[in-house]
Amino acid sequence: MICKNCGAQTADNAAFCSKCGAPVQEQPQNGYYEPEYIPVRQPVTETAGSDATPIFVLGILSLALPALGGLICAIICRKKVKEYLANGGKLTGLAKVGNILSIVGLAVSIFTCVYITIYLFIVFAIYGTAFFTIMLGALSNSARY
Ligand SMILES: [Zn+2]
Incomplete structure (x- = not known):
């Protein structure tokens, strides 16, 4: 019908x-x-607030975008889910999929952000130490002559 x-x-x-x-x-x-x-x-x-499409799109982006991009999309998506539920929307279909994607995306994004931070910290620590060692060596050599 x-x-x-x-x-x-x-x-x-x-x-x-x-x-x-x-x-x-x-x-x-x-x-x-x-x-x-x-x-x-x-x-x-x-009403615009109960449209599930933004939740679905942001849910996909929160998983698809790397690190900080995914984190931002996941946080916006969580906010959209709250608005959607406040406007009487139900977590079915696209909204349900988007909601789950954003939760997974949030976890993955936090993990990759922490991982990248630790990685950069170690890289800077190693190169920083090497740089200062070389600089100190050069300074003591030039002072000697
Ligand atoms: Zn109809």
């Missing part, structure tokens, strides 16, 4: 459209539409 309000395909026995929430009736049963069966736009699912 096709929803008269938004054109989405709904289950044949469904009383309401699964996409927009409008009542779905193939034929008016009494020969006319009762007032509650007049297709009405449902504002509840139309």
